[in-house]
Amino acid sequence: MAMTQGRTIETDVPARLDRLPWARWHWTVLAGLGAVWILDGLEVTVVGVIGPRLTDEAGGLGLTDSQVGLAAAIYVIGACLGALGFGHLTDRFGRKKLFLLTLALYLVATVATAFSFNPYWFYACRFLTGAGIGGEYAAINSAIDELIPARVRGRVDVVINGSFWIGTTIAAALSIPILNGDLIPENLGWRAMFALGAVLGLGILVVRRTVPESPRWLFIHGREDEAERVVRGIEESVRAETGRDLPEPDRRIRVRQRGAIGFGEIAHTALKRYPRRTVLGLSLFVGQAFLYNAVYFTYALVLAKFFGVPSGDVGYYLIPIGLGNFFGAFLLSRLFDTIGRRPMIAGSYILSGVLLIGTGLLFQAGVLSATTLTACWFAVFFFASAGASAAYLTVSEIFPMETRAMAIAAFYAVGTGLGGVIGPALFGRLVETGELGAVAAGYFLGAGLMIAAGIVEIFLGVEAARRSLEDIARPLSAEDHSPATKT
Numbered sequence: 001m002a003m004t005q006g007r008t009i010e011t012d013v014p015a016r017l018d019r020l021p022w023a024r025w026h027w028t029v030l031a032g033l034g035a036v037w038i039l040d041g042l043e044v045t046v047v048g049v050i051g052p053r054l055t056d057e058a059g060g061l062g063l064t065d066s067q068v069g070l071a072a073a074i075y076v077i078g079a080c081l082g083a084l085g086f087g088h089l090t091d092r093f094g095r096k097k098l099f100l101l102t103l104a105l106y107l108v109a110t111v112a113t114a115f116s117f118n119p120y121w122f123y124a125c126r127f128l129t130g131a132g133i134g135g136e137y138a139a140i141n142s143a144i145d146e147l148i149p150a151r152v153r154g155r156v157d158v159v160i161n162g163s164f165w166i167g168t169t170i171a172a173a174l175s176i177p178i179l180n181g182d183l184i185p186e187n188l189g190w191r192a193m194f195a196l197g198a199v200l201g202l203g204i205l206v207v208r209r210t211v212p213e214s215p216r217w218l219f220i221h222g223r224e225d226e227a228e229r230v231v232r233g234i235e236e237s238v239r240a241e242t243g244r245d246l247p248e249p250d251r252r253i254r255v256r257q258r259g260a261i262g263f264g265e266i267a268h269t270a271l272k273r274y275p276r277r278t279v280l281g282l283s284l285f286v287g288q289a290f291l292y293n294a295v296y297f298t299y300a301l302v303l304a305k306f307f308g309v310p311s312g313d314v315g316y317y318l319i320p321i322g323l324g325n326f327f328g329a330f331l332l333s334r335l336f337d338t339i340g341r342r343p344m345i346a347g348s349y350i351l352s353g354v355l356l357i358g359t360g361l362l363f364q365a366g367v368l369s370a371t372t373l374t375a376c377w378f379a380v381f382f383f384a385s386a387g388a389s390a391a392y393l394t395v396s397e398i399f400p401m402e403t404r405a406m407a408i409a410a411f412y413a414v415g416t417g418l419g420g421v422i423g424p425a426l427f428g429r430l431v432e433t434g435e436l437g438a439v440a441a442g443y444f445l446g447a448g449l450m451i452a453a454g455i456v457e458i459f460l461g462v463e464a465a466r467r468s469l470e471d472i473a474r475p476l477s478a479e480d481h482s483p484a485t486k487t
Contacts, residue, residue, distance in 0.1 A: 006222045006257030013215045014470050015249035016231050018150040023238045029147050032208035033099065033140045034160035039106065039204070040133050041167025042197050043075070045318070050175060050190040060117075060187035067119055069428075071126050073421065076293075078130025079137075080413040086135025087409025091402060092260035094221070095143035096213040098405075102139055103208065106132030107201045114194040134416075137392070138409040145396045145404070146214040151466045154336035154393060161389035162329020169322035172315040216401055216469070220477050222257045253470055255477045258402075266403050269476065270410075274399060280460040281395040281411045287349065287453030288388035289419025291356070291446045296321065298427040299377070302439065305431050307370040317374045321381055328382035329389045336390060342461035345394065348387035349454030353447040355380045360443035364436050384450065391415075397464045400473045 020026075054063045054071075063071070082102070090098040109128035116122040141157070148156050174193060177183045184192070212234075218227035235246060270278045303309035303317055336344045359376040362368050368376065392408065399407040423446075430438045464472045 006259075008254065008256045009219065009224055010252050010254045011219050011224060011227070012249040012252045013219055013227055013231055014253060014468055015251045016235065016246075017147065017215065018468055019247055019249060020149050020234065020238055021242060021246075022149070022152065023241050025234055025237050025241075026148065028207065029144065029211055030156065030160065032204065032211045033144050034156075034163060035204050035207075036103065036106075036133075036136050036140060036201075037160060037162075037164040038167040038170070039197055039201055040136070041164040041169075041322075042171045042193075042200075043110070043129060043133060043167070044164075045168040045171035046175075046190075046193050046197070050193060053190045060191075061119065061122060063119055063122070069424075071119075071123060072424075074123050075126045075130040076416060076421065078127035079134035080130075080417045082131030082134030083137050083409040083412045083416075084134075084406075085131075087138035087406045088263075090135075090139045090142060090405035090409075094213050094217055095139055095146070095405070096211065098135065099139040099143060099208060099211075100205070102132045102135035103201060103205050104132075106136070107198050107205065110194050110201065111198045114191040114198070116191075134409075134412070137412050138405040141392055141396045141408050142405040143211070143214055145393075145469065146216045146401070147211075150468050152337060153397075154341065154390075154465055155333035157393040157396070158329050158333035158336055158386060158389040161392050162326050162333070162385055165322045165325035165329070165385065169319055169326070172318035172322060175315040175318075176313075220255055220257060220401065220475065221259065224257075251468075253475070253478060255475060258477050261402055261476070265476070266406050269400060269403050270407065274473070276460045277398045277462065280456055280462070281391075281398070281407070282414060283453040283456040283460075284345070284349070284387075284391035284394060285411045285415025286418055287449040288384065288391055289415035290423045290449050291352075291384060291419075292388065293416075293419040294423030294427045294442065294446055295356075295377075296381075298424055298431060301428065301431045302373075303370055305434060306436070306439075307373075309370050317370060320374055321377050324378035325381045325385035328385040332383075332386040333389075336386075336393070337465050340463055340465045341390065341394070342457060342463050345387055345390045345461060346454045346457040348383045348390070349450050349457065352380050352382075352384035352387060353450035353454065355383065356443055356447035356450065360440040360447065363443065364440035366436055387450075387454075394462075394464075397469060397472050398462045400476045401469065402476045 054061050054068050056062070086098055086102055106129055109125050109132060113122065113125035113129060116125060141161075144160065145153060145157065171193070174196075177189075212230045213226070215227035215230045218224065218230065239246065299318065299321070300314045303314060309317065332344070332348065355376070359373070359380060362376065363373065392412075395407050395411045396404055427439070427442050430442045433439075462472065470478070
């Protein structure tokens with residue numbers, strides 16, 4: 001598509017947003033935008049934990065084990081395609097239109113899932129639900145990073161992405177009574193879980209409607225007057241809350257307004273202008289996606305195969321793993337702004353990999369029980385979660401604003417596509433062998449990918465802590481006399 005060239009303007013909007021003190025308005029942004037990760041965690045986990053009901057004729061669908069696995073794969077495919085499609089639309093039409101559209105798609109699809117009457121309807125609903133959630137990743141991460149002050153952007157992003165595990169914990173906890181046919185009818189419990197996701201999503205939609213369009217997106221796309229009104233309204237709200245004047249912005253940026261950019265320029269930006277950053281993003285996403293999709297989402301199989309854990313009790317073991325993931329992101333998040341991105345990302349990836357090697361060795365030696373293996377995973381994912389959350393933060397920060405949503409979408413799609421397809425398929429086969437050594441070899445592979453990604457971060461990482469987005473990656477539309485960074 002040909003780009004529409006506009007006027008050249010000078011603005012201080014980014015500096016005005018970055019110098020704001022934390023206020024209730026920022027909490028509204030987090031509630032309206034960030035809470036969707038809880039829904040994603042709920043959606044990803046729910047099919048796994050209710051699998052026994054989906055394969056039971058009394059549950060109403062009577063799927064086979066392979067059909068449950070196919071439904072999970074279809075969800076992943078929908079998420080990847082949704083991320084790419086909606087990511088491009090987010091950069092083209094704005095953050096707000098898309099974060100409302102993608103959540104609406106999720107709501108409709110997840111309600112429809114609760115009324116599934118045959119496998120094909122269930123597959124279609126899972127695909128559309130995944131597409132909505134995949135689109136959320138691009139629209140939400142870009143919007144949050146463009147609205148949150150630079151000095152706290154790291155901790156906010158890591159905690160928000162880590163909140164995914166609140167959803168997994170909720171799903172695991174709910175699976176315990178739902179899989180108990182004496183408490184809830186077998187053909188209704190699993191449907192209620194999907195309906196619960198819709199109720200939570202509806203509440204988020206109500207709050208989200210009050211979140212404005214990104215002023216950064218507005219001024220580049222020829223709507224600088226609207227950007228000014230949005231920022232002025234935020235400033236007035238913060239002044240009223242704090243009771244004091246705001247400091248003067250310390251910088252301005254000169255940009256040439258433009259329309260949407262085409263895929264050719266997006267590819268040129270990633271491969272020619274920022275090739276090292278592209279390698280970095282791919283390394284981080286592939287490492288964490290393989291680890292999580294391969295290990296976490298086959299854990300129920302490991303518990304059943306090697307430790308004889310009944311399907312109805314799997315939730316008891318998934319809850320502490322979910323808590324470990326969330327607490328790791330929550331407790332370590334502040335350090336990404338104080339110690340810095342590079343040491344924290346590299347450290348969390350490498351340390352989680354080392355702990356995973358130790359877990360594999362203990363598992364191979366046959367000295368672990370279901371409880372002690374769960375404790376090992378708690379430790380591994382405590383650090384892995386912080387690193388994985390920072391992967392989304394990284395690709396959102398290190399590419400120009402005009403390509404931000406598409407960059408998030410592309411790395412998410414590649415990482416999730418590889419990890420969501422290759423990882424579970426490989427581990428499923430390893431578990432089927434019934435051999436401790438075979439499964440341990442899979443753990444060592446995941447550990448190697450995490451450690452390799454941490455090493456890449458050491459050499460190619462971009463230190464973005466407390467820096468303006470425009471300083472980390474100069475907008476393609478920026479006009480000044482400084483040369484563009486090519487790293």
